[in-house]
Amino acid sequence: MSVTLDLSRVAPAVDAPKPPINLSGLTRPQMVAALTESGVVEHGKAKMRATQIFRWVHHRGVTDFAQMSDVAKETRARLADHFTIARPEVVERQVSKDGTRKWLIRMAPGVEVETVYIPSVGRAGALCVSSQVGCTLNCSFCHTGTQALVRNLTAAEIVAQVQIAKDDLGEWPSDKEDRLLSNIVFMGMGEPLYNLGQVADAIEIISDNEGITISRRRITVSTSGVVPQLQALGDKTQAMLAISLHATNDALRDVLVPLNKKYPLDQLMAGIRAYPGLSNARRVTFEYVMLKGVNDSPDEARALVKLIKGIPAKVNLIPFNPWPGTDYQCSDWAAIEAFAAILNRAGYSSPIRTPRGRDILAACGQLKSESEKVRASAMRKLSMAAMAGVLDDDEDEAAA
Template sequence: MTAALNIYDPSAKPTAGPRSLAGLTRPQMLEAMKSAGVEDRKAKMRAEQVWRWVHHHGVTDFEAMTNIAKDQRGSLAKAFTLARPEIVERLVSVDGTRKYLIRLAPGVECETVYIPDVGKSGALCVSSQVGCTLNCTFCHTGTQKLVRNLTAQEIAAQVIIARDDLEEWPTSAENRKITNIVFMGMGEPLYNLDAVSDSIDIMSDGDGMAIGRRRMTVSTSGVVPKIQELGTRTRAMLAISLHATNDDLRDVLVPLNKKYPIAELMDAIRAYPGLNNSNRVTFEYVMLKGVNDSPAEARALVQLLKGVPSKINLIPFNPWPGSPYECSDWETIETFAEIVNRAGYASPIRTPRGRDIFAACGQLKSESERLRASARKG
């Protein structure tokens, strides 16, 4: 059985112009130094120096690399760039949430969201694909067709862009604003696992961004054959986009369930490497009025998760234009949460963030796609 949708080429390079070093993996950085004519015996040292300047200090000018000789800095500047992908639009919510529309290439755009006051400090929600193939009926991103997978460099660049904007270089600075990374943006991360894994290596490297692996959470809609591989390769925390407790309803809400039904999904979750009471899986459950929010479904959820170290994030549905669903009433959500809590599961009700800029859970869809759709209708 295979679950690959691998449009990812780890050796991919821009088609025109100097190659950017921002967001490269360590092996790619070493290869870049050799391609620039650095002697083999010095290439590893030079790659390590540049790596730290780029990913720890966040420099945008080769002249800032003061432990590299001036003539060598000049040679690097001729061969490479430190440019980031273009920020097409930057929106700031009334609650402090920031959303970035990032252009990676002509016609290729993704959205990234910074959410303050999450975890130890703040979380960055990154995208792993442009568009999505899953067509979850409550999710706005699911209405945008898949353009392509992102490379590891493009995923890591989302963190670099956000840190530029938040002015938190170097990464050892106290009171860091980005302490957690969540792969909950556009796309299904497990359909792009090679790039996701490489990007986690970049972001967790102690000489670079230095974000701990246990502060990274990868959310999947249930690509069962890739779940164990995710844990083995990345040691990241696991989140499951669940939203229903029976196959009939989940087939509608999360069509991937038709391929990997709930029983298979739960077996894969129980086998996730490192799963224990201190490394719990997070189940995401969007609250849809009259659809999945009854007390009976809360009790079914408790039975489904029996014996699995878990917490449940109850997510009030975030509306988007044309959506067929409504958010559950607050009293209904609280009743649901109380049933789950009484069974011994933490079930926080997620406070909607960034709704006014369409940055909340399930609302991401690149502005370019919205504009193209609007033009077609016109």
Template sequence: MSTTLDLSRRPAPLPGPRTLAGLSIPALRAEMESLGLDGKQAGMRAKQLRRWIHHFGARDFAVMTDIAKDLRARLADTYVLDRPEIADHQVSKDGTQKWLTRFAPGVEGESVYIPDVGKAGALCVSSQVGCTLNCTFCHTGTQALVRNLTAAEIVQQVLITRDTLGEWPSAEEDRLLTNIVFMGMGEPLYNLDNIAEAIDTISDGDGIAIGRRRITVSTAGVAPKIPELGARTNAMLAISLHATNDDLRNELVPINRKYNLAELFDAIRAYPGLGNSRRVTFEYVMLKGVNDTIAEAHDLVRLLNGVPAKINLIPFNPWPGSPYECSGWDAIEAFAEILNRSGYASPIRTPRGRDILAACGQLRSESVKKSAAEKRREALAEGEAGVLRSEP
């Protein structure tokens, strides 16, 4: 008898006051209506709350001076403005920051802020806790899927980063956080409803105000959902590619067995607004002796024919137990040179945050890592005990 994980269900609400942090305008309006406000009043209050929470970063209803005192009191009695618990926060020697956020007991996800990426700095957010795709080079793929993150939980990752960076209110100039990339834990297109709602909230000009052209959603290749993503979000598209033929991609990115390269590229060409000003980003991790030959570079050029594209070449970031090695620097540069000569921008992505396992492909929730470490310690202790017992 088999069981199926139902990802359509929202997680059961935790006991205690609910937080309004991260909620979309429709969700805030629904909460105001639940307090008995009529449609017009509920809509107005939702917009006020949105601005206080997502533009000013308010953590206390008392500061919301354009909302009547009696309503502020009711809000404070009913809701909170808390962020989820930060179970761990690490800072790399290169300035990269990683948060392990505990959204609920046993539900922990990672997000990573990378300075000097995009216009000023990019936040890599997670859309799921764990992943079902099992890409063989990705550490997250070794963690079982727990559940989808809600739209509010996705937005809360942005709020936590802004809190840490001290970026309240949301300024238009001199920001440290300018770009959002859905490249963290999970497959975003398996959580499209929440992704679309989160992008609406993140891009809201009266709130967080990060434009849709600075929001990129990466997929491993859920082909049927790709045109829908564009129609619903107008976000930039990235494809986790990593191979130029179906046989190898079946091995590296197993979802290719369901949606092969021909289906994937048909969906990419159907992405709304595709053009030279809205190119697709293809992510290609460089694996020594696997996908890094000159012949494969030429195959990649042929595969991308007719698609406005740029290619991010990603030196493989090792993780404990990984079966792969990173390609040598000469091989990566030779690969990039062929792409560049063919007219494709192909920057080699500088690994960031490797020392805190925050680099591309290294994310895996700390609770799982600690559990594995505990098992290793227990096994070592048992082995030592066995040796002692065997000694005369």
């Protein structure tokens, strides 16, 4: 006997309502379009209104449309009906004995990132932001590289990391003198070039002169070497470039940075040499973690000099921070100094960076925190030592 199911009375699926658009993640042109398309603002006034809102959000740091005193109450009410400018939840805040600050930020249920502020880096202080939740790269020396990718962050979620830091530092309005936050580095969780569209929008928002106004010369994007996106990164963002290198030959880099199997060193170096705007005034930074008996010999130093010959560059030497379960050890200090000396004699600045925030697990490669174990959050590396090297030596080159 056959049975036929009568589905005639089954109610059709109802699509869940879309969450309101977060205006914090829109560039000014995008905001003009969103205001017009929503019907909240008539076309002829959209550009003016977008600039007003942009300044309130990114220059004044407001989180409620009701605070926008030069916008009519009726318009503020309509804005609140269609949009949001709210911050994500700060789950945890930690302050290191050296002044480093770390925030665990919940973007959505099960979606968390850690953001770190380091004082006295760059012109005044630098913020290390994430571009993804989790990572696909599986770099063997990185504690957090073992976590699977959850998803890309939106531009609003990237910008929110900056806003939260500015909230905590008391950095509103954005033209405040003696600002503590002067530099932004994309060295947190994730590979920025695998989320380039959102990263580029976030950089446009952060650097806009009507808002947060951090110069593109003070924004650095670090990549493990997604070669096809290097040109687009330079064209879209004009950001400073950092390369997570760590090895001078393909055999070793295949192990340390598995992405190298897809984009080997000859392709990577060609892409770097063609990076838009690269010059003595806009040098690339090569990040090089020092691993005992692996990549720290004088021969490796000489090979590194040969590899980067002719590229306006500096090399940031990062003492490895051990983590539970790793097979790697940090190079002896004498070996690191000898390595640096070879680079220096070849004319390359090669600062050795002491990690910051170790006591709150905010140092390079340590950002797989207890929150990941409890909440299944995916924590990627934060190259704090690398960040210091990228920024400290660029201060004479950077725009004010």
